[in-house]
Amino acid sequence: MDEFIEATNAEGFADGTMRMVEVDEHELLIANVSGAFYAADNRCPHMGGHLAEGVLEGTVVTCPRHHSRFDLTDGHVVRWTDWEGVVLSMGKLIRHPRPLRTYEAKVENGKVMVGPEKAPPAAG
Numbered sequence: 001m002d003e004f005i006e007a008t009n010a011e012g013f014a015d016g017t018m019r020m021v022e023v024d025e026h027e028l029l030i031a032n033v034s035g036a037f038y039a040a041d042n043r044c045p046h047m048g049g050h051l052a053e054g055v056l057e058g059t060v061v062t063c064p065r066h067h068s069r070f071d072l073t074d075g076h077v078v079r080w081t082d083w084e085g086v087v088l089s090m091g092k093l094i095r096h097p098r099p100l101r102t103y104e105a106k107v108e109n110g111k112v113m114v115g116p117e118k119a120p121p122a123a124g
Contacts (some may be wrong), residue, residue: 004115007039010107018061020052023114028103030112031072033059038072039105039114045098046081061100075099076121 008021008030018031020042027042029051038059042051049065056062059072069078080097104115 002116004104004106004108004113007105007112007114009110010037010112011110013037013112016056018052018056020050028114029061029072030105030114031056031059031061033072037105037107037112039103039112040070040072040075041101044068044070045100051100070100072100072102074118074121075102 007023013032015032021028021030029040029042031038044051044063046068047065049063051061054062054064060069060078062069067082068080071078076099077097099120102118106113
């Protein structure tokens with residue numbers, strides 16, 4: 001998306017909630033956190049779980065599949081999975097941690113508008 005396009009209505013979108021919307025055949029997660037809207041890919045970069053079916057705590061979304069956690073402000077990985085020890089190490093070798101793609105979002109005339117992809121977070 002190079003330009004801002006309408007994703008959903010802002011009115012009636014309760015604070016602290018998220019939903020999946022389809023924009024140009026692309027599944028997006030839209031979240032409302034204290035009146036600020038965030039947009040990201042709906043599919044988890046770990047194993048493809050539907051993030052809209054997960055849990056939202058502040059700006060952090062937790063995938064329902066393997067409990068990977070991402071911050072919607074910039075997509076950085078908060079936790080790759082809830083696996084531990086050797087299983088976590090092996091899992092990281094097979095599917096290394098990578099950020100969630102996030103997009104610019106704003107509200108205009110009661111509509112949530114989604115725009116260009118944000119730059120990925122700096123590698124830490």
